[in-house]
Amino acid sequence: MTKLHLHLLSDSTGETLEMIAKAALSQFDAVEVERHFWPMVRSQQHLDRIMQEITHFPGLVVFTLVNPDIRRSLEESCAEANMPTVSALDAVTESLSLALGQEQLHRPGRQHQMDEAYFKRVEAIQFTIAHDDGLMWEEWEEADIVLAGVSRTSKTPTSIYLANRGYRVANIPIVKESPPPPNLFRLKRPMVVGLTTSPDRLIQVRRNRLLSLNQAPETAYVDKEQVEDEVRYARRMAADNNWPVIDVTRRSIEETAAAVINLYNERRTQMSPRNAGTNPV
Structure with missing residues (x-):
């Protein structure tokens, strides 16, 4: 070597x-x-x-x-x-x-000069942190992007990465037993993107998470049948609402964020060609 x-x-x-x-x-x-x-x-x-x-x-x-x-x-x-x-x-x-x-x-x-774009990035990061994991859903209409997916599909790190690029991001876990707030399905300004992954990969990530917390790795949280049902439920929700879906199974955080940005720019192109390819800040 x-x-x-x-x-x-x-x-x-x-x-x-x-x-x-x-x-x-x-x-x-x-x-x-x-x-x-x-x-x-x-x-x-x-x-x-x-x-x-x-x-x-x-x-x-x-x-x-x-x-x-x-x-x-x-x-x-x-x-x-x-x-x-x-x-x-x-x-x-x-x-x-x-x-x-x-x-x-x-x-x-x-x-790295502290110009207007710099302060807008800081504001984007503050917004994203405040709207992590389903918090402050009443303000989601102010977001640029909303990420939705089952637990451990890299929603938070992807949100933070996007925030560092100047995008105001909210994210919410999709839990079958606890449906998201109704306004998620009425959002106009933000682009909602579903994040998904393979059930096997999800079980592996969740089991490692439980072990890192010194918790029993054999619970319903990692049960194969339940995880598969969770993933199907989230995919069905995305399909019913015409949300684009990104499979993060083999993607790094950077690759997932790049895919989200491409979708965001395509959406802006459709809405206003003049804004295509530009960062919100």
Whole structure:
């Protein structure tokens, strides 16, 4: 198995760099990667301290640094240590510069500036947390998206992920013995999406959940016949109300959220083509 030390340096939070590295690494098998994460690198003194650790664990250095002096120092130090460096955003930034006819501003962390969109994302997160698990159903009409599904179909983490993208999300568990509030079926503004999964996968997830809580793993909550009945009930509810359904059995949270966003954009296209493909914030 190939082993690699991967050093990720950023002059901001490093969130973008981490996502790029994760996406790239997913294309390789049989590798053991030890990541070294270095955020907020904005001074020569900080870089000097980091270089001691980097040279102790030589590998590939990937960075997003806009300060030309710090960037040059990093590249020269790595060249002396015979370590390759990659600037993760150069190609995109240079292409944008040509397309826009502008020079880049060389401002670290500018994507995290607290503009109007930032505060709207914060509001979306607050709304989503307040409307988790069926809470405050009287305000669901204010949501952009409502996720509905049986217990343990990733409704909450998907909601939070979408909220971080600026969508106001509510979610509700579909429980056969406790029907949802009637206004769920009268919503006009939000898009209601059903989340489902295979009964076998659902039983596995629920059993692991019970074990993590030190509870008996053999209850009606994981009974195969009852779980299958739950899933059928939720699917029937979605079909009766013309809700789109996403099967999360083999999807990550990110993939489920991407599918929801695609559905949301398609709905906006049908309602108003001018708004297609735009984030609500």
